[in-house]
Amino acid sequence: MVRYAVHRLLVAIPTLVVIVTIAFFLIRIAPGGPFDLERPLHPKVMEHLERIYQLDRPLHEQYLSYLRNLLAGDLGPSFYFRDFTVSELILSGLPISVQVGASALLLALGLGGLLGVAAALRQNTRSDYAVMTVATLGVTVPNFVVAPVLTLIIGLQLQLLPVGGWGKPGNYVLPIIALCLPQIAAIARLTRASMIEVLSSNFVRTARAKGLRESVTITRHAIRAAILPVVSYMGPAVANIITGSVVVEQIFSIPGIGRYFVQGSLNRDYTLVMGVTVFYGALIILCNLIADLLYGVLDPKVRYD
């Protein structure tokens, strides 16, 4: 296991280089540039800007210098948010996105897991259907509907929580709810399906046959095996959610980093998009590695050799 983890961490370096390379050229081949405006700039001004941001040099030179700077930990200046470096932008928004995202994920994991197990234990009864109907609602009602409805009802009509602004604890509640609803749904459904399968497997029958209490059978044996698909699902989901959501950030005016992924792309903010891509890539690699190691911990049948 330790050898496997070390090996994977070593492989992460060339993987990241591949990600940087493909992303760099993908972004540059796309039409449009960071200084394209409705009214084109004067050619002289354009030339000047391109020289300042070193866009006038051949592409492969730019690529090599990007790699060199990246190794030194320098992600470059943002093209759109002038006066800010990409590292500053990411570091200032990241803690907020992580706080909101991680709370939403923990909540979703707890509630979703609980609902899924409960539904599986009462398969095809009314309570099962009720749980699954509620869970399904979580996926079918999209974020961009949940968020404004929440603001409208809880924020404006009941006046329970602040609608906009940022910084007070009350500001966190609505975005966390909006973020965690679809996750609860996904986790509950995955847990239910694999729990049903696990409950009919031989080792659960053995555990019951040797007279283990039902609660111990469920928590110690069944859930451990049943959680596997949820672990697979959570790997990329964690990376995705703690880097923020454009929609939720916009509606609740959260200063996180989710918006940079979309805005950066639309503004052709080359360095910003590269910065968030590298960061996201590293996070994906890390989360998937943790998920893979968890398989081994949870399920004795999974072995890395």
Next chain:
Amino acid sequence: MTATNLAVASGPEIRGRSLWADARTRFFRNKAAVTSLVIFVLIVFACYVVPYLGLRAPDDLGNYESWGAPDLESGYLLGTDANGRDLFVRTLYGGQISLLVGFTATMVSLVIGVIWGATAGFIGGRVDGFMMRIVDILYSMPFIFFVILLMVFFGRNIILLFVAIGAVEWLTMARIVRGQVMSLRRQEFIEACLSLGLSRRRIILRHMIPNVLGPIAVYTTLTIPAVMLLEAFLSFLGLGVQPPMSSWGLLIKEGAEMMEEAPWLLIYPGLLFSLTLFSLNFLGDGLRDALDPKASKD
């Protein structure tokens, strides 16, 4: 059980039941699944047939007011949108796009994801490492640039939307299937298959995949709404469906912006969208239960 045994012993005309026949019987005994099937067929019929039965065109501005509330007498069942277009007709046409995108992109992601994940998980070692690093790399790609490039090279084409969406949606499916297969690989029945000398291909297709159907079915039903909403997002950015065509996702998005002034613009497309997904969910669960190789024989 005893009755069957006796029958086998006494009568030569008793034939074995195929797994498919078993599955069919089990499926049709499941009320929620059958109801869902009927509802889903009705929705498909409504979207693909009803609009051609002499209704208004989806871009017909008519002479009715903008943001008209639902009104039976004038024939605007679900009211009108900002341009005075019939919401009922637009919702049905939008369903064509949403169902098409949802179905095609989900199929693409299902096929690629399941085969990729099962192969990586079953073979393991270096092959697994290599295949899963490709997944990591694809996860990290800046999606919007990917879509923009597709549009640049192949022009504006709705098929590209399926390709683009399908290309990213299979990744999590592959990871889920791989995780399950890695756990199954050490079980006795797979060892039995190996000792019988079955080919890898056959073991993966006939023995691995049927045993991971549960998570596959669930994740598929989670993929369909994700795909439809991703389509709405791309269309919103101007990279997907173009007006006057629309889709459920786009209609809901437009409706959400107007929900205080014209709630019907959000409610009706939203209802149809939810109804479709509900029926697909229960349909998926029913199929999974029916196809479960471990289901009790009765």
